[in-house]
Amino acid sequence: MKKIAALLVALVMMLSMTAVAEGTTELTYWSMWSSTEPQAIAIQKIIDEYTAATGVKVNVEWMGRDIKTTIETAIDAGEKVDLFDDDFQRVSQQLGGKLTDLEEMAKAVNYDDFAIAALPAAVRGWASSLKAIPYQSYSSGILYNVEMFEAAGIEAAPATWEELLAACEKLKAAGYAPFAQDDAYVRYTYGFLLARYIGQDAVKELVINGDWAENEGALKAAQRIEELHTLGYLSDEVPGTYPASQNGLGFGTTAMVVCATWVPNEVLTNTEYTGTIGMYNFPSVEGGVDPNTYANIGAQAFGIPATSENAQAAFDLIMAIVSGTGDSMLAMETNSLPCDTRNTEWPELLAGCKDAVNAQTGVYDWNMGLGENADIDATLQTNLLKLFEGGFTAQQFIDAMEEASK
Amino acid sequence: MKQSKGMIVAFLAPAVVAFLMMFLYPVTRTVIMSFFQVESVTAKTDAWQFAGFNNYVELWNSVTFRAAMKNIMLIWLIGGIVVLSLSLLFAVVLNSGIRGKSFFRALVYMPNIISAVALATMWKQFVFVNANYGLMKGIWKTLGMGNVNWLGTDMIFWAMLIAFCFGAVGYYMLIFLSGIDRIPADLFEAATIDGANKPRQFVHITMPLLMGTLKTNLTFWSISTITFFVWSKMFSPLNTDLTTVTPMVYMYDITFGTQGNVQRSAGGGAAVGVIMALMILLIFMAVNALIRDDGIEY
Numbered sequence: 001m002k003k004i005a006a007l008l009v010a011l012v013m014m015l016s017m018t019a020v021a022e023g024t025t026e027l028t029y030w031s032m033w034s035s036t037e038p039q040a041i042a043i044q045k046i047i048d049e050y051t052a053a054t055g056v057k058v059n060v061e062w063m064g065r066d067i068k069t070t071i072e073t074a075i076d077a078g079e080k081v082d083l084f085d086d087d088f089q090r091v092s093q094q095l096g097g098k099l100t101d102l103e104e105m106a107k108a109v110n111y112d113d114f115a116i117a118a119l120p121a122a123v124r125g126w127a128s129s130l131k132a133i134p135y136q137s138y139s140s141g142i143l144y145n146v147e148m149f150e151a152a153g154i155e156a157a158p159a160t161w162e163e164l165l166a167a168c169e170k171l172k173a174a175g176y177a178p179f180a181q182d183d184a185y186v187r188y189t190y191g192f193l194l195a196r197y198i199g200q201d202a203v204k205e206l207v208i209n210g211d212w213a214e215n216e217g218a219l220k221a222a223q224r225i226e227e228l229h230t231l232g233y234l235s236d237e238v239p240g241t242y243p244a245s246q247n248g249l250g251f252g253t254t255a256m257v258v259c260a261t262w263v264p265n266e267v268l269t270n271t272e273y274t275g276t277i278g279m280y281n282f283p284s285v286e287g288g289v290d291p292n293t294y295a296n297i298g299a300q301a302f303g304i305p306a307t308s309e310n311a312q313a314a315f316d317l318i319m320a321i322v323s324g325t326g327d328s329m330l331a332m333e334t335n336s337l338p339c340d341t342r343n344t345e346w347p348e349l350l351a352g353c354k355d356a357v358n359a360q361t362g363v364y365d366w367n368m369g370l371g372e373n374a375d376i377d378a379t380l381q382t383n384l385l386k387l388f389e390g391g392f393t394a395q396q397f398i399d400a401m402e403e404a405s406k
Numbered sequence: 407m408k409q410s411k412g413m414i415v416a417f418l419a420p421a422v423v424a425f426l427m428m429f430l431y432p433v434t435r436t437v438i439m440s441f442f443q444v445e446s447v448t449a450k451t452d453a454w455q456f457a458g459f460n461n462y463v464e465l466w467n468s469v470t471f472r473a474a475m476k477n478i479m480l481i482w483l484i485g486g487i488v489v490l491s492l493s494l495l496f497a498v499v500l501n502s503g504i505r506g507k508s509f510f511r512a513l514v515y516m517p518n519i520i521s522a523v524a525l526a527t528m529w530k531q532f533v534f535v536n537a538n539y540g541l542m543k544g545i546w547k548t549l550g551m552g553n554v555n556w557l558g559t560d561m562i563f564w565a566m567l568i569a570f571c572f573g574a575v576g577y578y579m580l581i582f583l584s585g586i587d588r589i590p591a592d593l594f595e596a597a598t599i600d601g602a603n604k605p606r607q608f609v610h611i612t613m614p615l616l617m618g619t620l621k622t623n624l625t626f627w628s629i630s631t632i633t634f635f636v637w638s639k640m641f642s643p644l645n646t647d648l649t650t651v652t653p654m655v656y657m658y659d660i661t662f663g664t665q666g667n668v669q670r671s672a673g674g675g676a677a678v679g680v681i682m683a684l685m686i687l688l689i690f691m692a693v694n695a696l697i698r699d700d701g702i703e704y
Contacts (some may be wrong), residue, residue: 068662068663069662072446072447072448073448075449078449087665089668090663090668094446094663094668094670095531161562163430165517180575182645183557183642183645184643184644186646241530241531241557242643242644243534244535311580365666366603366665367666368665370666371664371665371666371667371668373667374659374660374663374664374667374669375468375469376469376470377470377645377646377659377664377667378469378470378473378645378646378647378648378651379469379645379648381472381645381646381648382559382647382648384648385558385559387560388556389555391557391559391560404469
């Protein structure tokens with residue numbers, strides 16, 4: 001009996017080895033999504049189609065966002081991971097040195113001809129070459145409730161800060177709170193203002209070197225927020241507990257929020273608002289260095305560990321996800337921006353953002369570079385919350401930042 | 407029975423090897439790493455650069471870490487007084503012969519079986535949010551606290567502490583209850599016959615005989631608060647801020663980076679870990695020195 005069992009086991013092992021020897025490629029994909037998220041569902045569909053077309057099997061591990069704590073250890077430990085995804089800055093900067101260089105493979109499929117130029121450019125800037133392929137991109141600006149703008153008689157999207165204040169006054173007169181602001185994005189709003197005044201490079205220098213008291217732009221940016229507060233242009237609950245304040249766009253109480261292209265989907269999900277949410281680019285400011293066409297653009301990105309023995313197959317799968325019908329389906333099903341510029345059709349929910357995104361000419365990092373100094377990040381967050389609450393004046397905010405940076 | 411040395415070694419070996427691999431090695435590596443400049447947790451040792459006490463000095467100079475230490479001390483001290491007092495009170499009341507003891511015991515313990523994430527969400531969205539859908543909005547107004555912004559920078563720490571304490575009381579109450587159950591009933595009977603009322607019985611019988619349990623609770627409380635993480639993350643989910651940051655959150659941020667800041671310092675994270683371990687050790691030693699439970703036998 002034992003002999004028969006041993007023979008059976010040996011037979012099964014031989015058969016499985018033969019299958020591998022015959023060239024059945026198996027990819028292992030560690031995903032930043034949880035299996036029930038819309039992104040995971042859409043990616044799984046693309047993978048299924050890819051497997052049906054090529055015969056390449058893909059084993060997916062839906063890791064969720066904690067992938068950032070596990071992926072590097074897995075790569076270093078020699079775990080079989082052929083591709084993974086995470087925030088595109090983290091993939092490029094933290095893990096770039098452990099990933100396959102994709103320049104040649106990208107060249108072979110003319111990737112740069114159809115990619116949104118700013119995204120691979122950012123990856124190359126961080127990792128010295130194309131070590132990651134961005135997808136599921138977003139862009140930023142001021143999201144607004146179109147119906148409220150129409151009801152308030154605002155005909156054109158504000159392009160300057162003065163025009164923005166005029167629009168706020170009209171909204172207030174029409175009975176709407178002009179601005180929402182959630183706690184999670186106070187640095188985003190201040191970052192936009194600061195970058196408009198002094199440019200992103202100077203923002204990074206400021207947070208690293210800490211000459212807050214000497215920096216006129218830092219004070220002016222804080223004064224703009226104080227101005228919104230003093231003039232009554234912020235909704236009552238500002239800063240709200242994310243996403244309480246931005247939900248005002250869907251509840252019909254608040255007209256605008258500084259954020260990114262994921263807002264329409266979030267507002268729809270949270271409030272079931274079915275009207276249109278538009279987006280215009282963050283206005284320029286008087287005496288500022290950056291125009292109103294610069295915005296934070298970002299994405300998730302795929303990377304292929306240098307240890308992968310199936311780099312080309314992994315790259316082919318990535319291309320199936322980030323280009324053509326795969327990219328289009330992902331965009332449509334997750335209400336995100338397409339990454340393949342040949343896909344000109346956008347999700348209906350984002351139609352109101354299209355003109356603003358197409359007009360953008362420059363790219364900012366996340367929080368416009370305000371996060372460059374981890375040491376003062378938490379202090380900046382707390383002091384900005386106080387500024388939005390009205391607990392700090394602009395000058396008190398600058399004094400507090402100067403003190404913290406010493 | 408004659409003991410064979412070979413057998414002793416054979417039986418002990420798996421446990422010893424597992425202990426060395428799973429516990430001693432990571433602890434030793436973490437302590438050593440805290441004296442080196444290391445970017446990632448898995449960096450090879452030849453990439454480590456000796457930094458002496460630099461990681462510790464940097465922590466001392468960090469505004470965020472100092473705020474984290476202050477927060478954790480307040481959580482330990484004020485939360486500890488509130489949680490341990492309330493849990494002792496509940497334990498004594500439940501043990502005083504009231505009807506429905508099992509029901510009330512289950513009721514007070516119930517928050518412990520609910521995920522901290524769900525509890526924190528409940529507190530944030532239904533109790534403390536004072537905008538559109540705060541369940542307690544009307545009650546706060548009646549109490550004259552309608553304008554308190556519980557989740558603003560001035561109050562969010564206290565809101566977080568209240569929510570955390572609510573979830574913690576039941577666990578410590580159960581330990582106190584088991585301690586009180588162990589005290590022989592005839593001691594209380596004798597005291598009652600001698601004319602001692604309930605408060606006197608509590609002071610002269612229950613408390614002295616509960617010192618061992620109190621010590622256990624204090625140690626558990628210290629461990630759970632020094633490693634305070636989930637509640638802080640739930641109250642400041644996307645960005646770390648000074649009002650809710652704790653050493654664990656700070657360690658997580660500097661070890662793995664944050665959105666928009668991918669700089670990492672595994673050496674700094676290790677130093678935070680060492681400091682936290684030392685804090686627990688220090689508290690444990692202080693508790694052992696201050697609370698003596700070896701003088702009374704029963």
